[in-house]
Amino acid sequence: MKKSIFLTIIILTISLLSGCSRANEITSANSAEVISDNKSSGSITIGFSQVGAESDWRNINTESMKKSLSADNGYSLIYDDGQQKQQNQIIAIRTFIQKEVDYIVLAPVIEDGWNTVLAEAKDAGIPVILVDRKVNVEDNELFTCWVGSDFELEGRKVCEWLNEYCKANAIDAENINIVNIKGTEGASAELGRSRSLHKAVNKYGWNLLDEASGDFTQAKGREVMAGFLRKHKDINVVYCENDNEAFGAIDAIEAAGKKAGNDIMHGEIMILAFDGSTEQAINEIRNGRISCIGECNPLHGPRVEKIISNLEKGIIPDKYEYVDEDIFSADTSVKTITLDDISYNIVTP
Amino acid sequence: MNIKKLNLNSHTLLLLITIVLFIILYGLGCILYSNKGFTHLQTFLNILITNAGLICITCGMTCVMLTAGIDISVGGLVAMDCMLIAVGLNKGIPAPLMVILVIVIGILFGLMQGFFVGYLNIQPFIVSMAGMFFTRGMTAVISTDQVSITEQSSPLYYAWANYKIKLPFGGYINNKGVYNAPYIRINVIIALIVLIAIFFMLRHTRFGRNLYAVGGNEQSAAMMGLNIKNVKLKAYTLSSFLCSIGGICFSLNTMSGSVQQALGLEMDAISSAVIGGTLLTGGVGNVIGSFFGVLINGTISSIVKTNGKLASSWPNILTAALLFLFIVIQSIFAAIRNKKMH
Incomplete structure (x- = not known):
């Protein structure tokens, strides 16, 4: 009996330690990024929820967004890969709202089921820009505009x-x-x-x-x-x-x-x-x-960047913006x- | 006497580890990302809203795992439920009727699985795998399209999904000057009711104790005169019933039906239950632990998303590490238990 109590104490300690050490990994991996975030505190924060990385087209699309909305251009981009799951994208948008981002860019994996979470973004006063696929929502005011191909x-x-x-x-x-x-x-x-x-x-x-x-x-x-x-x-x-x-x-x-x-x-x-x-x-x-x-054209980045900088100046974009x-x-x-x-x-x- | 005491010890200890781990993880998120809104009450509530369906499903999964079984059909059943609800509502069937229909289908489906596992003595993994293929297939038979639930298709269901229960405390004013009151949605209430109900069922009812008895040692349970077949039948029926309720919670969150929905949800449920201290070998487990298991998974994904720079594969890797840790702990407990018994 004594032995087993001793053993359980050891296990508990190990599990706690491993919990901490894993936590430390996250800390050290991100400390650099946290600093850079603080540095660019005056920049515009954008949360981008991408479908995933399923095709070459998609990867080029992601790169284009990252390049246009870079720190050099005065943006702080939070990129989230939805891994083809709508559930993940909904979580991502809710996280963006909590992080008080200035804009949300969403490339939806499917066209349906966005009413609730887009309404949450609207209630928080955060404009949503859709890219690539459109969404089926009753209220067109739930998103600011859409950028994509015709x-x-x-x-x-x-x-x-x-x-x-x-x-x-x-x-x-x-x-x-x-x-x-x-x-x-x-x-x-x-x-x-x-x-x-x-x-x-x-x-x-x-x-x-x-x-x-x-x-x-x-x-x-x-x-x-x-x-x-x-x-x-x-x-x-x-x-x-x-x-x-x-x-x-x-x-x-x-x-x-x-x-x-x-x-x-x-x-x-x-x-x-x-x-x-x-x-x-x-x-x-x-x-x-x-x-x-x-x-x-997968290069949606420049167009999205233009729309955001216009919105900052108070210029309202067209509801549907087609890329060349x-x-x-x-x-x-x-x-x-x-x-x-x-x-x-x-x-x- | 000795055995019983040890069992209880290991049981509470696993639960304790889970709760402590959750507090550590969440506290860590708060410290690291206090400037990124992690300390907002809403961040925690969002974990509940997004995982309401998973909480119900994990409760059912825990009951099945207590009998040393497993039910991997839950992801498919959720997809089928969501699709049924979406298609049904678009055909003009009233929302309450649709909800009842989905629950009845869930119970029938569970009875079928329970019959195969309990009375025909087929491996639970095989039975529920067949169930998984069946439900995924049926989802595609109902419709291969993405069907969305709109205000036109059912104003009542739409109102349920969009109803915010605002809490009177813990709000904040965001950088756009808008006051954000923390809120939960109806599905969170449903999930919490399910959680409490199952907690009391496991503690205070004969059926609850029977689940532990069957999983703890099937032979001695049989010798005590327990109807094992019947207990298993009921366990799988309960799992599918809770899964249907979870499916409704899930549907209230996504408001659409699609073949691709809830892919791999069964694995999320199993991993949450295991992290929550449920033994795969049966007999040990608790829905409160499973609840914290879901919260831990939700917190990991929340931390990674709040960070925004980590790849999305990180939650999977962290969950894998946690699972590994818990399985090691569990196997040590199982070894101790076996030693004491012999």
């Missing part, structure tokens, strides 16, 4: 490029046989880009042979494309709703002994894609395996496209 416009640009390409190379609309590798169903990017394609198919009289979701991944893109190639013999255009799906489609096309390229009247299969944020995608444009990419986006192609037969009386130059990387 997915439908991206889709329209790529479709218009295809139309101009057909005109320039004297290809009849009825010879265009398209398959669509959709993104994750229900994602804003998928909805916008698919809508544009459907409108263009109706408008120009192309044939849309088939559609299936590739979940924005290379593996799924390859699988879907392989299925399409078995099912349809006359595919000559693939509309991939992001770069990764396009890489997968290229794999599948080459595995089937065909070639990805622009010469669609002579057996080549043309690949259209979106994002264009990685070097790999731009290289595929240069070597002609991807014919055209509608850029989805290019359209990439190595083909020289189309120089510009025009949509809604605005002309866009084709960028050759």
Whole structure:
């Protein structure tokens, strides 16, 4: 009995000590940062809750925010990675409110369920800027503004490029046989880009042979494309709703002994894609395996920085702020496209 | 006599360690981040609001673990509950009816799991794993979309979720000059009621004592004439029932249904119970400990988020370290107990 009491005392001591030592680790790891925080006490504090680090696009997006909202520019950024969980993002926003940040920037993982916590931010008088995805809230006053991409416009640009390409190379609309590798169903990017394609198919009289979701991944893109190639013999255009799906489609096309390229009247299969944020995608444009990419600009940082500095001066931003986006192609037969009386130059990387 | 005394000792000691650890962690947060609002009463209340669902679920998990079982279906069940509530409310079913429906489904689901574990004597891990796959699958069958609960879909449910119970003390004026009164939400009240009810059930009812008896030593419990099958059936039913209540609390916090919701929640519940001093081998544990286990997990995540510069993987690593620590302590206790018995 004595022995066991002795043992329990030892265990208790060990556990307490380990608790303390772990605590010390946190302290020492952060002491440097605490000092730098105090130094920049006059700066604007921003809490940024990011979705996670699931794709290249997302990482570039995060880096852009960190760079624009740096201490050198007079900001103190608190970055929080939500690890794809809404629950984590809700906790993060509540923490930001307690930390009395000046602004909250939120890249929501899903579009729903933000009413409660955004109302809490509003009650505390903290403006919320949304980036990338939108949120479904009844009260639009719950957020100050939204910064992101116009997915439908991206889709329209790529479709218009295809139309101009057909005109320039004297290809009849009825010879265009398209398959669509959709993104994750229900994602804003998928909805916008698919809508544009459907409108263009109706408008120009192309044939849309088939559609299936590739979940924005290379593996799924390859699988879907392989299925399409078995099912349809006359595919000559693939509309991939992001770069990764396009890489997968290229794999599948080459595995089937065909070639990805622009010469669609002579057996080549043309690949259209979106994002264009990685070097790999731009290289595929240069070597002609991807014919055209509608850029989805991940560099939201500068725009958010502008909005915040305007808000500081009392200038109210537009509710929806779209970032500028290019359209990439190595083909020289189309120089510009025009949509809604605005002309866009084709960028050759 | 000797055995009983030792059991009680180790039991209270594990609880004590948990509470002391919580106080150390929270005190540390207050000292380190007093200038970042960690000392606000609301920081603590936020831990309660965000983890209200987890508190209910961990109470159920503790009861199951007392019988030396485990229930990993809870995350899936929460996702299914949230989805059911979201879809049901959007179809115009009244909120009270939806709440009752979810609870009834939870009880039926628990009866089924309890029957398999208790009467067919199948491994609890396997049964509840099947339950997890079933509930996750059913969530996707109900809808693969993200369904949100808006004011239009159910004004009553919306009002519940947004109702702030303001406390008359502990407020502060933030840097924008707005007075922030501390508040809790309805789900915290639900969670605390569940916690107190289960605490008294374990202490003062025959069923509560039976749970300890079954987990402590199944054979001697059987020899004493205990209906072990029935106790296990009830334990799993209770777990799923509490999980459904937790699902409602969770839904009140997120106001949406999605297949991705509550991923890994079962692991959070188990780790909280273990940190709270519940033995995986059964027979030892207490919901108050589990409650502090949830608070410790919440505090870790709060500290990391308040710091703002640590990577989000840190809560996981710290939880892992704590779990390891507690498992080591527990195995030492188990060894002592075995030695004394023989």
